[in-house]
Amino acid sequence: MSVISDPTVLDGQSRSPGTYEIEDLLELAERDDLAEAAVEEPEGADQLVQLQAKVAMLEAQTALRAAGPQTRRLVRGRYRSVGGESQLELRVDVDGFRPTMRVSGDFFQTSGTTTGYVGSFVLDAPTVSSTPGVVRIEGTAKFGFPVAARHVRVVIPRASGPSHGPVSATVHFSAAGGAATATYLCGFVSPHFRSIKLEQDSVAGTVPFIEYNTGSLPQPPSSPTRTLTLSKAFEEAGIEVQLAGTSNTVPVGGAGTDAKWDEAELHNAMVNHFSLWRDTPLWQAWLLVATSFVQEGVRGIMFDADGAFQRQGYAVFHDAIQGQDPASQRAQLRTYVHELGHAFNLLHSWDKNFAEPPQPLGPNGGLGDLSWMNYTWKFQPPPPAAGGEAAYWAAFPFQFTDNELVHLRHGFFRDVVMGGNPFGVGAAEVDPELFGDPVTDHCGLTLELRSARAFAYGQPVVVELKLSSPDRRGRVTHDRLGPADGFVTIAVRTPSGQVRTYRPPLVRCLEDNVQTRVVTEENAVYKSAYIGYGRDGLYFEQPGRYQLRAQYVASDGSRVLSNVQHLTVRTPRTDADEHVAELMMGDQQGTLFYLLGSSAESLTDGNDALQEVIEQYGDHPLAVYPRLVKGVNASRDFKYLTADRNLYTVPADPRESIQHLDSVVEASTGEDGVDNLTLNWVMRRRARMEARTGDLGRATRSLDGMATFFRDTKGLREPVVRGIAAQAEQTKERITDENR
Structure with missing residues (x-):
């Protein structure tokens, strides 16, 4: 608890911080008549704390008097209490470069050899009074945990000198400025917060x-x-x-x-x-x-x-x-x-x-x-x-x-802190009014959010986003519709009424300015997005009725709201339904669905669970999703960086990939299986694997048949079919480049 930053001579002997008994402090305090004026005594503080605060101020003023006129020392920076089971890390930000005029702190509790975080506070608009010798900061703070003593007072000496290190801050917590219920003596640690x-x-x-x-x-x-x-x-x-x-x-x-x-x-x-x-x-x-x-x-x-x-x-x-x-x-x-x-x-x-x-x-x-x-x-x-x-x-x-x-x-x-709350999460739920309709809207863009009306329990929830314009002249904007790209946000209202924001498991930073002219069906932008798992875990783990709404941020800053989409997650009907759902619902499985597979050792349990679905419940309608994950993962090389800094590649297995992706396509010809955007992507991915095995003819036939399949089997409209045909031609060009 000692706040004396330099060894002090007492009875002819040098004492280091932390070695003083209360009698020593009494002797130091009585040596100089400045002691009484050194610091305002906190009511209710114990005798040792009072004396330590007095001695700290006494040292500072003695050094200032000996050194003569000096530039005032900044009090900005980080302070930390020592000793005892409860510790405070204090941040003082009322002077120096770009001060935010705040004081904040974090509390920690030590038990045995472990230390745990207790909570934090911030004083947003303090009253700051300053004299040549001392700075006093006080006000009512906001705490991240229930506390009655919300009034904070910080006293910091300004004195400094060539041989005198930074002094300490005395922090008092009280109820409405009354008697102090807790006092901390925090030594200066760093000018950095x-x-x-x-x-x-x-x-x-x-x-x-x-x-x-x-x-x-x-x-x-x-x-x-x-x-x-x-x-x-x-x-x-x-x-x-x-x-x-x-x-x-x-x-x-x-x-x-x-x-x-x-x-x-x-x-x-x-x-x-x-x-x-x-x-x-x-x-x-x-x-x-x-x-x-x-x-x-x-x-x-x-x-x-x-x-x-x-x-x-x-x-x-x-x-x-x-x-x-x-x-x-x-x-x-x-x-x-x-x-x-x-x-x-x-x-x-x-x-x-x-x-x-x-x-x-x-x-x-x-x-x-x-x-x-x-x-x-x-x-x-x-x-x-x-x-x-x-x-x-x-x-x-x-x-x-x-x-x-x-x-x-x-x-x-x-x-x-890294490893603390998930990305974007502080301490409150999302305000549903963030997704309220705008008062005026002249942006000329329309955002549609679509999905299946009902999902089986445990089924990955995938939505489709469509950006278009009712103006036949179109509107120029960017085409980034994936939630991970940062321009589309989806709100989810759960059956219990809670509103959550879907947060993808990663944040990609796209620096290229790709603009497109969005018109009606001829040049609408489509994107399929899996939103069943994100930074907050599983979003649809409760059977019942959900409401979804998306918001898109256009190039000019306009915020375009989608329709409200309703979907239902059905209760399992059989024991098999329930067991399959259990095998597919977990953090590792959610990560694998989001990544469309991974060979990472940290996801072994999730991969094993999905493999069990394929082996034990291969005829179940939801088995198409584990097959999708396995098929895509087998289609790519996986770079593996070991702990001893060796980088090697686990090669793709095109034949295994084709086997799984064939099953996905077959299961998706009717109303079940994956959505149309995902199916389009799967068919093109499969063609690349067919070419990689050396069967270029089969790859070409697969791509040539895509437009007819989506027109005749899926009933898609002609403008969409033309877009699919163009994507198939682009895949042919890519296959040619990859197999030269």
């Missing part, structure tokens, strides 16, 4: 980003020229990023020609390769500089967003951001900072209102934010100001927004 350890590895052939001089290209006049690294960018936000461990280069000799990474491979690599990784909330993260992602246009991904402990791993993709010229280096800096921002639980600028609890959006629904968390091409301030990438860089000061600073510095512990 939080500190994390970052372990970075890179795949051979990639060049990790080092630094960028902001004066290399034009920037806002108000933004000072400086050299920024990933660490320095966060340091300006008050966050210390320490590079930990050894930065390793992962050899690719055993990976073959497949240089693209998918989510399953990345997560498996993190579990095996991140030496600091633990299934627990810790201030540490892992960055992999990989080659490229399986989907074009992805520059980075915070892939660790499933399971109980999320946000510990992210990746950047060198092939999409490489370059040594200033523009490329500037873009690399933004991508690195952006992805690590996701690990701190920062959402995209236009998505913050879907956090739990909702956060305020910036200008033009967040698209006008000059932030690391916005997309350069998506930047769109309120009209008539120009938007786009050039406008973003012309105005961007290389910093987080004010509300992002508040989250980074003062968000409750579990809302910020």
Whole structure:
């Protein structure tokens, strides 16, 4: 509990912090008549605490008097109490660079050799009084747990000197400013509000980003020229990023020609390769500089967003951001900072209102934010100001927004720490009014949400999204309809009345500005999305009636709402129905359905359960879904990064893939089986496997028959059929390239 930061001479002997008895403190306090004026005594505090606070102030004022006139010391930073079973980590943010005028803290409890998190508080609008010798901060705080003593008072001496280290903060908690019910003495720890350890590895052939001089290209006049690294960018936000461990280069000799990474491979690599990784909330993260992602246009991904402990791993993709010229280096800096921002639980600028609890959006629904968390091409301030990438860089000061600073510095512990709350989750349910109809709507776009009306218990819930325009001239916007792309949000009202936001297990950051002209059926955009499993686990594990509604964020910031879709999850009718559902409903199975298979060892139990469905219940209608997962997984090479940093590939098995995918197509010719968008994709995937076995003729026949199948068997309209025929031709071209 001692707050004395330097050894103090008492009775001719030097004493270190923590070695004082109460009699020693009494003697120190009585030596100087400044002791009584040193600090306002907290009523109700025990004698030892009172004396320690007095001595701390006495030391500070003595040092100030001896040193003469000096510059006032900032009180900003992180403080921590020591000793005892209850500890407080305090953050004081009332001066220094971009102060948010807040005080916050986290409480921890020690029992034996273990320490657990208790709760957090934040004082948003304190009263700050300052004299040359002391700063007093007080007000009523918000707590993340029930507490009666919500009035907080912090007293910090300002004194400093060449030989005198930082002094401590005395924190009193009371009910409505009355007698203190708890007092903590917190020693100064760091000028940074939080500190994390970052372990970075890179795949051979990639060049990790080092630094960028902001004066290399034009920037806002108000933004000072400086050299920024990933660490320095966060340091300006008050966050210390320490590079930990050894930065390793992962050899690719055993990976073959497949240089693209998918989510399953990345997560498996993190579990095996991140030496600091633990299934627990810790201030540490892992960055992999990989080659490229399986989907074009992805520059980075915070892939660790499933399971109980999320946000510990992210990746950047060198092939999409490489370059040594200033523009490329500037873009690399933004991508690195952006992805690590996701690990701190920062959402995209236009998505913050879907956090739990909702956060305020910036200008033009967040698209006008000059932030690391916005997309350069998506930047769109309120009209008539120009938007786009050039406008973003012309105005961007290389910093987080004010509300992002508040989250980074003062968000409750579990809302910020890696491995804490799931991505986007704070402490409240979603407000259903977020999905209320707009007062005016002149965007000229229509979003339709469709699905089967009824699902069997345990059946993966898949929805179809369609973006079109009633205006025959069309509207220009982006075509990113997948929830993982960040522009579509789906609300789910459960049978119990709770409203939840579907949160996909990962966040992809698409940096390419792909625009399309959306018209009626001729050029509508379609997307199939599995929403049965996400960051919050299973979304349809309760039989009953559900309501769904989607929202799409267009290129100009317009928010387009879909229809309200109703669906029912039926109660199991037989013992077999119930057993199949049990085998298909679990975190690992949900992850496998989302990823469409994985060879990761961490998902072995889930793979075994799906295999049991195929073997024991092969005739059950739901067996089509495990076959889909097995068939797709067998169609791809799986990169495996071992703990000893060897990278090798588990090769695809085209014949096994064809066997499973044939079963999927056969089971989906009627009204059962997978949805039409998924079936379209499966048939094209199967054709690629047929070509890979050397049977190009069969692959060609499969693709040539797709348009007729969907017209005659599925009854799709002619504009949709023409689109399917075009996709089949594109697959033929891809097969030709792959088999040259």
